Amino acid sequence: MLGYEDFKKIYDMLDNATPFVHDCAASLNCSEACCKVPEDYDHDMGMYMLPGEDVMHDLEDDWLNWRIAAYNEHDLPKEWKDRDDPIYVVMCCGPESCKRELRPIQCRTFPLTPYMDEDGALHIVKYPGHLPYTCPLITENISVDKRFVELVYEAWSILVADEMIRQMVVHDSRFLHPKEYLI
Ligand code: SF4
Ligand code: SF4
Numbered sequence: 001m002l003g004y005e006d007f008k009k010i011y012d013m014l015d016n017a018t019p020f021v022h023d024c025a026a027s028l029n030c031s032e033a034c035c036k037v038p039e040d041y042d043h044d045m046g047m048y049m050l051p052g053e054d055v056m057h058d059l060e061d062d063w064l065n066w067r068i069a070a071y072n073e074h075d076l077p078k079e080w081k082d083r084d085d086p087i088y089v090v091m092c093c094g095p096e097s098c099k100r101e102l103r104p105i106q107c108r109t110f111p112l113t114p115y116m117d118e119d120g121a122l123h124i125v126k127y128p129g130h131l132p133y134t135c136p137l138i139t140e141n142i143s144v145d146k147r148f149v150e151l152v153y154e155a156w157s158i159l160v161a162d163e164m165i166r167q168m169v170v171h172d173s174r175f176l177h178p179k180e181y182l183i
Pocket of ligand 2 (some may be wrong): 019031033035110134135
């Protein structure tokens, strides 16, 4: 499993990286949609911490709510079925209380996501699945900054060297049907 130094490197790498040349929330007037639960959405909106990523966090810190994802209640890779180490789902309290320097990797790379093709090659795509909110970078097909795409690819290349993270990306990729690879 990746350790603190690996995750620190990736957090640093993506700390100031943004998908749009300017602040996308302000420039595209999306009201920070990806950081808020839509008013008419009556489900929790959480995200998975990557296996091992909790090493970057104090689980008592109250800006994130932590939950352990039970294998039988979540759609997780079959290889994880008998593992004892916890897989965490976190829910944040929104942009007002976000500790931006500690935001999870899933926040740092959105709206991009890794996609592993049938030959095991890693690609970076705009998230092609269902979302309960609208991200204009996806719905209006606005170009994502090329440097950001490269950094996200570099980060995921490090991450998928870890067996569990690779299993997760392979598992999730089978539910995604991207129209285009950015890398
Ligand atoms: S942790 Fe921060 S960056 Fe991530 S969704 Fe919440 S408010 Fe947004
Ligand atoms: S990633 Fe999309 S939804 Fe999130 S702030 Fe940028 S434009 Fe808005």
